[in-house]
Amino acid sequence: METPSHHPAPVRIGIIGGGLMGREAASAFARWFALVDFPVKAELVAVCDVQPEVLGWFRQVPTVRCLTADHRELLARADVDVVYVAVPHHLHETIYLDVLRAGKDLLAEKPFGVDLAAARRIRDEAVKLGRFVRVSSEFPFLPGAQRLQRLAAAGAFGRILEIRAGFLHSSDLDPTKPANWKRQNRFCGEVGVMGDLGLHVAHLPLRLGWRPATVYAQLQKIYTQRPDGRGGQTECDTWDNAALHTTVMLGDDRVPMTLEMKRLAPTETNTWYIEILGTDRGARYSTKEPKTFWSYRRDKEQWWEKTDLGFAMPFKTITGGIFEPGFPDLMQQMWAAFLAERAGKLGDAFGCATPDEAVASHEWWSAALESQRNQSVVVPA
Ligand SMILES: NC(=O)c1ccc[n+]([C@@H]2O[C@H](COP(=O)([O-])OP(=O)(O)OC[C@H]3O[C@@H](n4cnc5c(N)ncnc54)[C@H](O)[C@@H]3O)[C@@H](O)[C@H]2O)c1
Numbered sequence: 001m002e003t004p005s006h007h008p009a010p011v012r013i014g015i016i017g018g019g020l021m022g023r024e025a026a027s028a029f030a031r032w033f034a035l036v037d038f039p040v041k042a043e044l045v046a047v048c049d050v051q052p053e054v055l056g057w058f059r060q061v062p063t064v065r066c067l068t069a070d071h072r073e074l075l076a077r078a079d080v081d082v083v084y085v086a087v088p089h090h091l092h093e094t095i096y097l098d099v100l101r102a103g104k105d106l107l108a109e110k111p112f113g114v115d116l117a118a119a120r121r122i123r124d125e126a127v128k129l130g131r132f133v134r135v136s137s138e139f140p141f142l143p144g145a146q147r148l149q150r151l152a153a154a155g156a157f158g159r160i161l162e163i164r165a166g167f168l169h170s171s172d173l174d175p176t177k178p179a180n181w182k183r184q185n186r187f188c189g190e191v192g193v194m195g196d197l198g199l200h201v202a203h204l205p206l207r208l209g210w211r212p213a214t215v216y217a218q219l220q221k222i223y224t225q226r227p228d229g230r231g232g233q234t235e236c237d238t239w240d241n242a243a244l245h246t247t248v249m250l251g252d253d254r255v256p257m258t259l260e261m262k263r264l265a266p267t268e269t270n271t272w273y274i275e276i277l278g279t280d281r282g283a284r285y286s287t288k289e290p291k292t293f294w295s296y297r298r299d300k301e302q303w304w305e306k307t308d309l310g311f312a313m314p315f316k317t318i319t320g321g322i323f324e325p326g327f328p329d330l331m332q333q334m335w336a337a338f339l340a341e342r343a344g345k346l347g348d349a350f351g352c353a354t355p356d357e358a359v360a361s362h363e364w365w366s367a368a369l370e371s372q373r374n375q376s377v378v379v380p381a
Contacts, residue, residue, distance in 0.1 A: 010041035011339055014080040014104075016071045016095055017087035018049040018058055021109060021136075025084050026061055028332040035332070036316040040339040048074045071095055075102035082342070085109060086136075088181045089189045093118040100125050105132040107338050111195035111365075112358035114188075116381075119362045123355035132342045134352035137203040138330035139167075139272040141337065143312040144285030144293040145204060146350060148274060151295075152208050157278025158298075160250055163210060164275045166260030167197040168268035172223065172240060179226035183236035192219075192238030194365040197261040202361040203353050204274055205248075210257060211360065212246030216377045217368035222264050240264050244368050259364075270327070291324055314349050315340070 013029060015022045029044045046066035047058045055067045068074055075083070075098055083099045084107045085092070092113045099106045106126070112135050113119035126133040139145060151157065171177060181187035182196055189195045205211075220241040228234035241262040248255045265271070273286035284294040284304075291308045311323045315336040319329070340346045367380035 008039070008041055010043035011342075012043055012045045012079050012081045014046040014048070014066075014074045014077070014083045015044065016048045016074060016083060016085045016099075017109075018047050018051075018054045019086060021086035022047070022049070022054075022084070023057065024328065024331045025086070025335070026058065027328055028335050029063075030061065031332070034317045034319065035336055036318060038315060038336060038340075039345045040336075040343050042335065042339055046074045046077060046080050071098065075099060075104065080104060082107065082339075088187045089114045089195055090187050093122055096122045097125055100129050100131045100133070103131075105342060107134055107136060107335070107352070108355075108358075109136045110199035110353075110358065111189065111191065111362065112199070112355065113362070114195070115190065116359070116362040116366045119355075119359045123359050126355055133355050134338050134341070135199065135355065135358040136334065137199050137353040138327075138334040139200050139287070140204050140207070140350060141314060141330050141333040142272075142285070142287070142290065142325060143309040144290075145274065146312070146314060147293050147309065148276065148283045148285050149204055149207065149350065151281070151283055152276060156281050157276055157283070158280030159253060159278060160255050161277045161279060162255060163205065163248065163257040164260075164273075165201045165205060165258075166262070166271075166273055167200045168260065168262045168265035168271040168273075169197070170263075170265050170268045172263040173266060175223050176227060178229040179234050179236050183226060183238050184234075185237050188238050190238075190369060191362075191365040192242070193240055193261045193263050194242050194368060196263075198242075198259075198365055199353060199358060199361050200272055201259050201261055202364060203357065205257065205259075206353075206357045206360055207350075210248045210250070210255075212244075212257060212364055212367070212380055213249050213254075214247045214377050214379055215364060215367040215371055216245045217371040218243045218245075219368065219372040220264075239372075242368060244364065246364075290326070 043063045048068050048071045049055050082105045086109045219239040222240045225233045244259040246257045248257045275284040282296040293307045296304050341351050363380045367378040371378045
């Protein structure tokens with residue numbers, strides 16, 4: 001019988017916050033063997049959540065040896081190397097700082113603190129303590145997003161005419177949908193939908209060095225009351241929809257960059273898109289067509305050309321090249337990028353969002369809040 005000759009010791013992972021995203025992370029580790037020739041092994045060993053029924057779900061994960069309601073108990077364990085934290089935004093700062101001070105590396109959830117000041121404090125502590133920290137943003141790992149990023153980084157578009165990026169949801173169009181913490185400023189943060197969806201939209205522009213010199217924002221609160229899930233109504237005071245009209249300086253060109261983050265966007269279930277138009281070439285990618293990459297080339301006439309990219313993920317997996325990528329694949333790719341970079345093995349592959357990028361995105365959202373307040377054009381910090 002053949003026995004595997006070499007098993008690198010797995011990176012041992014703890015999750016704090018086992019809700020929607022905590023479970024997605026667990027699922028990514030559970031099929032880690034789908035990655036081909038990947039240099040780092042990952043194993044989920046400990047989970048913390050304050051809800052017993054949420055913790056109970058993780059009993060089915062055979063590698064988990066600690067289930068606790070107290071995140072300090074998880075952080076005190078010597079057998080945890082890396083911690084993923086996916087909790088409501090008002091808890092980010094306290095728990096992220098506890099992770100860093102416990103000597104663990106961190107994959108943080110966005111928006112990386114409830115506001116700009118919190119984001120800066122977390123970033124500064126990570127730098128001071130020398131921890132490896134990255135922030136969750138998985139959509140740039142899609143094949144179409146990767147292709148677009150490479151073309152933009154190589155300057156293939158010529159002079160950029162305009163940039164549009166967005167992330168759109170529609171489920172809040174139903175006024176009977178009960179409120180949760182994401183609808184209330186005290187848990188979600190005053191930035192509202194920009195905190196929820198914004199880093200997803202900002203990640204690629206940030207990586208390409210496209211930072212707004214000015215921001216003009218149109219923010220909307222649409223339903224200000226929702227069912228509380230217990231037979232009553234409750235206040236919902238977060239911004240639901242945000243459109244940011246920004247100007248990016250590219251050389252001497254003042255380029256319009258429009259960023260949309262919306263919870264009430266009819267027909268859109270989880271639509272992440274980016275479009276760049278340049279004088280020589282353009283590209284368009286949306287999760288509405290997850291395999292498909294659109295590009296135009298300037299000739300006597302211009303034509304939009306459509307290519308199916310299939311499963312061209314940055315980190316190779318067992319999945320056939322013609323198959324379709326989906327959300328769980330992105331989560332695993334993002335984790336692969338995090339663990340490869342942590343091990344110094346990322347090479348020239350695309351890396352996860354950095355604390356500096358998360359802080360910069362918060363600067364944009366702060367500018368948007370000020371723009372909305374004063375109905376003015378604002379220069380971000
Ligand atoms: N990357 C993405 O695509 C994506 C998608 C959704 C949410 N998020 C982010 O993930 C984070 C969590 O969002 P979610 O949708 O998973 O929320 P969720 O409400 O589904 O889960 C949050 C969990 O945190 C637990 N929790 C609350 N306080 C805790 C504490 N003190 N200690 C331990 N656990 C605690 C809750 O019981 C709950 O199970 C947020 O930062 C959110 O912005 C990211």
